[in-house]
């Protein structure tokens with residue numbers, strides 16, 4: 001997705017060979033026009049798929065999930081990383097190790113919001129080792145619902161996330177795929193397809 005690749009090149013900051021900071025348009029300050037386009041792009045990529053609900057994880061997954069939900073005219077549910085006082089029973093839960101924070105969170109979603117009839121599109125901002133997406137997939141499976149696919153805004157293709165998700169049988173669509181962050185430089189997987 002051309003606009004996303006441009007934002008990554010112009011505004012992304014390579015923190016190390018494993019971590020890209022996108023705080024100026026996605027993870028802290030949010031560029032609403034770009035995030036609207038991200039929603040349209042996910043809706044387009046999954047248009048042949050039956051989807052009744054989007055599931056993401058707080059907080060950075062919420063903005064791109066909301067614009068996708070708006071395009072598809074379906075509800076969005078986000079998993080919480082900390083237990084809420086108002087959310088204490090009737091829960092779906094999974095453990096997720098956070099790559100950037102080096103901590104394990106128990107993520108939760110109320111059983112009220114995902115049922116066995118749902119076809120769930122999982123969305124997240126980054127794909128690294130696949131922990132967050134696999135944790136979200138566990139919640140969907142606990143509910144007896146179907147996983148329609150996994151949408152990722154920025155995939156670090158040099159890390160094993162996609163391989164794990166595909167091995168588990170999930171269809172993964174990523175809007176930007178990074179081949180490397182070596183030498184402080186962002187390299188896309190399809191370097192010659194910058195217009196895609």
Ligand code: 5GP
Nearest residue numbers: 019020099100126127128129130131132161
């Ligand atoms: P995974 O669970 O696939 O190992 O990592 C994905 C999660 O970690 C995402 O939800 C995202 O918040 C965070 N993450 C992983 N890698 C990066 C990165 O390079 N930059 C940023 N900003 N977040 C990342």
